Amino acid sequence: MDTMHRRQFLRLSAYGGAVFSSGLWQAHAQGTPAGQDFFFVQLSDTHWGYEGDANPDAKVTLPKAIDAVNALPQQPDFVVFTGDLTHTTDDPRERRRRMTEFKAIAARLKVQDVRFLAGEHDASLDQGRAFKEFFGPTQYTFDHKGVHFIALDNVSDPAAILGEEQLAWLASDLERQPADARIVVLAHRPLFDLFPQWDWATRDGAKAVNLLMARPNVTVFYGHIHQEHHHMTAHIAHHSARSLIFPLPAPGSQPKRTPLPWDGAHPYTGLGFREVRAEPLQASYEVREFPVERA
Numbered sequence: 001m002d003t004m005h006r007r008q009f010l011r012l013s014a015y016g017g018a019v020f021s022s023g024l025w026q027a028h029a030q031g032t033p034a035g036q037d038f039f040f041v042q043l044s045d046t047h048w049g050y051e052g053d054a055n056p057d058a059k060v061t062l063p064k065a066i067d068a069v070n071a072l073p074q075q076p077d078f079v080v081f082t083g084d085l086t087h088t089t090d091d092p093r094e095r096r097r098r099m100t101e102f103k104a105i106a107a108r109l110k111v112q113d114v115r116f117l118a119g120e121h122d123a124s125l126d127q128g129r130a131f132k133e134f135f136g137p138t139q140y141t142f143d144h145k146g147v148h149f150i151a152l153d154n155v156s157d158p159a160a161i162l163g164e165e166q167l168a169w170l171a172s173d174l175e176r177q178p179a180d181a182r183i184v185v186l187a188h189r190p191l192f193d194l195f196p197q198w199d200w201a202t203r204d205g206a207k208a209v210n211l212l213m214a215r216p217n218v219t220v221f222y223g224h225i226h227q228e229h230h231h232m233t234a235h236i237a238h239h240s241a242r243s244l245i246f247p248l249p250a251p252g253s254q255p256k257r258t259p260l261p262w263d264g265a266h267p268y269t270g271l272g273f274r275e276v277r278a279e280p281l282q283a284s285y286e287v288r289e290f291p292v293e294r295a
Helices: 058-070 092-106 129-135 164-175 205-213
Strands: 019-023 038-043 078-082 114-117 140-144 147-151 182-186 218-222 229-233 236-240 272-279 284-291
Touching: 038 058, 058 092, 058 272, 078 218, 092 129, 164 205, 182 205, 205 236
Parallel strands: 038 078, 078 114, 147 182, 182 218, 218 236
Antiparallel strands: 019 284, 038 272, 140 147, 229 236, 272 284
């Protein structure tokens, strides 16, 4: 198969954000049933409970995003939140109160199939105990219309690692998948070293990427960095999502990782969620970014 057959080029166009087409090589059928096209919505880094100058409308942006998803002309197959559902707090009772409030707001989604990943703000101070009480396991898999989804936990360990036990779990799961399986990995932190100085990396993420590298059809969706970013590790595409609380600067563009200033004239600049359209037969994904709109 030639290079163009293995990987399509990026396509970016303006539509309330960007459309990103990531085509991984189109595998010939090897006993794997063809999947149906579908789409899902990714929301990330809502930081419920945050109070500060970076977003004086912090109690508004998450409900606005929920309303926007509910207003989509076609409802997604499922919705996934890729971490930092709540803003960090040292108080275990306050942490659970914020999770209770977040869960109640997320329950307003019309879509019944909603998936949750932990972020370090949710999980690193108690190794994910409160998160598991409210949202279930921090690592899991599920299958949907010909695509195998793998949710990884690179936040519960405060050292920002997956750990050998989870890596063994990942290896075991991959061994059970067909050679041409369509695989989507969901994570909070990037699995590659985007900018380790700002904690924008997973310290043993390269081990996970090496396990995934043998699979021809892999795409990774993550959060954490509060902005769009697209990266290729050989044939594996990594796409980060915008935040719903405040945008962060481009990697290394300023001395410190501080939120971009709030603009009262354009209050939701840099915030948004995304729609991902999947074509399992071709193992391709079209990513459409949606901004948070003013009332």
